Structure formats: C-alpha cells, structure tokens
Amino acid sequence: MGSEIAVRVNGTLPAFSDFGSDNERAGEVESNPAMKVNTSCSLIIHENGKPTKHILVDTGNGVCNSVKQACNDLLAGRCVIDAILLTHSHPDRIDDLSLIVKEFDNVHVYCTQNCWNDVIKKFPDLQSIQHTSVEAGKTFEIDSVRITPVSVQHSNDALGSVAYVIESEGRKIIFGWDVLTFQNPNDPLLKGADLFFIDTFTYNPHPETNHLSVLQAYDLLKIWNPKEAFFINYSGFADFKNAENPYARVPKKPMTSDELAAQVMSDTIPWGYGWNERVKVASHGMVWRSTKQIEFMSPQFSEDMVKLFTEQNYVFSIKKGKKALEVTAETDIKNISYEFIKYDVESEGRRIAATTKGGFLAKPLQMLLEIDDSSDPAIVKIKVGGGTNIKMIDQDVSYQKDIHVKRVHADRLRDFLMKLTS
Structure with a gap:
C-alpha cells in the first residue's frame, strides 16, 4: 500500500x-x-x-x-x-x-x-x-x-x-x-x-x-x-x-x-x-x-431520513413524509427543496425515479437517483430536471451531483430506498 x-x-x-x-x-x-x-x-x-x-x-x-x-x-x-x-x-x-x-x-x-x-x-x-x-x-x-x-x-x-x-x-x-x-x-x-x-x-x-x-x-x-x-x-x-x-x-x-x-x-x-x-x-x-x-463524510441514517454529503460537505437529503418524498439539495449558493408525490424504486434499491405534482403552468420535475456499487467507493448519481416523464430529465436539469460513499453505506442506502415502498 x-x-x-x-x-x-x-x-x-x-x-x-x-x-x-x-x-x-x-x-x-x-x-x-x-x-x-x-x-x-x-x-x-x-x-x-x-x-x-x-x-x-x-x-x-x-x-x-x-x-x-x-x-x-x-x-x-x-x-x-x-x-x-x-x-x-x-x-x-x-x-x-x-x-x-x-x-x-x-x-x-x-x-x-x-x-x-x-x-x-x-x-x-x-x-x-x-x-x-x-x-x-x-x-x-x-x-x-x-x-x-x-x-x-x-x-x-x-x-x-x-x-x-x-x-x-x-x-x-x-x-x-x-x-x-x-x-x-x-x-x-x-x-x-x-x-x-x-x-x-x-x-x-x-x-x-x-x-x-x-x-x-x-x-x-x-x-x-x-x-x-x-x-x-x-x-x-x-x-x-x-x-x-x-x-x-x-x-x-x-x-x-x-x-x-x-x-x-x-x-x-x-x-x-x-x-x-x-x-x-x-x-x-x-x-x-x-x-x-x-475524504467524504459518511452518510447519516435515521428511520425515515438519509443525508448524503458531497466533497464540500453540502447535503443531499431524502425524507419519507406523510404524503410525499421530501428531498433537499444544499448547493454552494442556496438550498433547493422538492416534494415528489410519485416514486418507483427499482433494481433492488439501486434506482429510484420520482415525480413532483406540477401545476397549471409549471411542468412537473423528475428525479433520478442511481447507485453504482460496482466499485468501492460506490457512486450515488443524482439528477433533477423538468419534463413530463423521466426520459425528458436531461432537457432542463436543475440539480446534478455524483456523491461518493463507501460500499457499506451504499448497501444501507439501498435498504433505505427499498423500505420507501413498504
């Protein structure tokens, strides 16, 4: 070594x-x-x-x-x-x-x-x-x-x-x-x-x-x-x-x-x-x-919430609310909050696709979170953007980040995401 x-x-x-x-x-x-x-x-x-x-x-x-x-x-x-x-x-x-x-x-x-x-x-x-x-x-x-x-x-x-x-x-x-x-x-x-x-x-x-x-x-x-x-x-x-x-x-x-x-x-x-x-x-x-x-900070887990940290120690958090999936992204300029009313967890917790409600004039937002745990550290890839479906997310990206975590923490994140559907 x-x-x-x-x-x-x-x-x-x-x-x-x-x-x-x-x-x-x-x-x-x-x-x-x-x-x-x-x-x-x-x-x-x-x-x-x-x-x-x-x-x-x-x-x-x-x-x-x-x-x-x-x-x-x-x-x-x-x-x-x-x-x-x-x-x-x-x-x-x-x-x-x-x-x-x-x-x-x-x-x-x-x-x-x-x-x-x-x-x-x-x-x-x-x-x-x-x-x-x-x-x-x-x-x-x-x-x-x-x-x-x-x-x-x-x-x-x-x-x-x-x-x-x-x-x-x-x-x-x-x-x-x-x-x-x-x-x-x-x-x-x-x-x-x-x-x-x-x-x-x-x-x-x-x-x-x-x-x-x-x-x-x-x-x-x-x-x-x-x-x-x-x-x-x-x-x-x-x-x-x-x-x-x-x-x-x-x-x-x-x-x-x-x-x-x-x-x-x-x-x-x-x-x-x-x-x-x-x-x-x-x-x-x-x-x-x-x-x-x-060195990347370890994620923080609780029963209904997970926090991931970027290399600058900004936070990306996911919380299971009563009616929606509450997501907060801290950037170097401001905090962005989203509420996703629909979400699907796939690939044994390695992928979650979510959609906001949208409005009369506002398009809904899409979030795609994918976990690449083929190596250690693993990579959590997060992207949020506009569009009526997940395939259109790249047309208007409002937040995008790759966050490195140890594989053991990636496994815990997968378990957390799987429990969102239970």
Whole structure:
C-alpha cells in the first residue's frame, strides 16, 4: 500500500471572543458546540495502511477532545502524539496544552524560545516536559519528516511567531495561520505546496486585527501557486467596519461558513485553471489525504431520513413524509427543496425515479437517483430536471451531483430506498 499523508482539521476558529455577538457568524458558532475548537491540524503519516507518525499543530481550546475523537478512526487506535508544533503563544493556540500533556504520554513540544517562555509563564508545571527550541529558517527533522519554521509577523505580544513547512514522502504541506505578514513572501520554500492552510480572519483587509484577509490571501496564493489551499481561522467580525465604506469589496458583515464558501467559489471561478476547485474553506473534522484528496463524510441514517454529503460537505437529503418524498439539495449558493408525490424504486434499491405534482403552468420535475456499487467507493448519481416523464430529465436539469460513499453505506442506502415502498 505504501505511504500516505493525512491531514485532519481539528478546529477552524480563532479566539471565541473574536466573533462579537448578534451576527450570523457568531450565531453559527454558538449553536454548534462541536464546531467550537480553535484552529489546529493533525498531520498523520501512514505506512502500509497503519499510522506511524502524528504531528499536532497548535493546541488551543477544544483541541484535546477533537484529537481524541480521531483516535479510533484516523489514528486506528494509535492514540499517540509524536510531536506538537506551536505557531505562537496566544491562548487560542496553547490553552489545551496542559490537558493534552495529561491525556497523552511522552509529549514533545517544538516552538521558538520566545513562544516557550510564554508557555512556561502560563503553565509552570510543564517545565519538565520534552521541549525543543526551533528557529525560523532552520530546518529540523523528526525521523524522516523535514520541518522548517518560517518567520511571520502576527502581533507585538506574539514574538517568535512562525508558520510551518512540513516535507515528507515527496509532499509539501504548509500551516500558516495567525499571520499579518510573511517576512519573506517570495521565499521559494512557500511555493508549489501540495497543501496550504492560510489565515483568513476577515474578507476585506483589516491590518488592525493582526491577521491576513481573504483578499490578501488571494494575492499570496497567486504567487505561491499551491496545488490546493484551504482558508482557515475566519472570524469576519471586523468586516462590519466596511459597511460605511462604499469602495470596500462585499461582503460587509461576518459570513457563515456556507456564505464564505459560496463567496470564495464566486471569487475564484473567473481565475480559470481550476482555481475554484483548488481554493476552498476548511471545515471542522475534514480530512485531506495525499493519495485521494478530500475524504467524504459518511452518510447519516435515521428511520425515515438519509443525508448524503458531497466533497464540500453540502447535503443531499431524502425524507419519507406523510404524503410525499421530501428531498433537499444544499448547493454552494442556496438550498433547493422538492416534494415528489410519485416514486418507483427499482433494481433492488439501486434506482429510484420520482415525480413532483406540477401545476397549471409549471411542468412537473423528475428525479433520478442511481447507485453504482460496482466499485468501492460506490457512486450515488443524482439528477433533477423538468419534463413530463423521466426520459425528458436531461432537457432542463436543475440539480446534478455524483456523491461518493463507501460500499457499506451504499448497501444501507439501498435498504433505505427499498423500505420507501413498504
């Protein structure tokens, strides 16, 4: 099977106080407790399918529990942290460090000396743990993994702040959040990464926040040209200040995760060369793999409903209502809802054709869902379009998506569809 690198996003948020209140972004965070984890990633190296190395980047609030959730899945029971890299010493990057030291054995922390001095001031009990001071521009190795700290400017009370460039198995992965400026943005080391996580605290530039913005990140990514980049650490609260500025780019308020993803998609489509597929918004729990890119979320099943997730974590759901089959399709722009009053399940649950009621002037809509389980992962092919019968569906397609699921989940989906007719 060879080697593989996986990167799990443990959390995506800056300090929780950075969201303000009475705005949609703050409401999204407060209403989703599982999402309340400060920005952090785990880099895991697998050899022949087994995890052999786990490097954790930053240990802010909620990170310990998030990492423990991955122990039985991504880490396959190897609940070990081989190294911790700290970008700087702000509370939203170190708050869970003491807890992690208690929960995990033989923790070894790597950070700049300025950062470590601040850590010890906050957690005096940690003076005895393994620690190695690192310097910006000086590469060090953990076994065969090459790690180079890169000097960044964040804020006056975060001296010694760095981003990390990690090179292993022929791949280059960069973790660069909590950054106002990269000291040398033309450094060749920053160019051509396989994966780049970049700070995007606001949409419009707000240097007073000591962070990069989405618009600034676009300019940097065009220089660095990574194969794939994820925006992370978004607050958006300072964008309220742009409401009174007629020259500011929209939006002029904090965005929810879905709104930010839709905005980034619309921004990058005109760039061409597939940039809209290369630049995305990181989500909590997301896993990137060097061999197969984004890992698809498992479907969610209940007695009368199933939810399927696309690679961007948008949802396609089917629910058996009292009088109709209720279908919702979340896209990067909006949600679409349908009610199909007639439906037929065929091919042992591998195919369902459904029709809406239509109206006096409106044509009925047709839905065709087919499961191709000839390989693993299986493919769920969904198409919704206008027409008086299923053969006319291609004439006016309003929604179309291929969703990858594990074969075991495809079998459960077939069982669910078969029960719709009972």
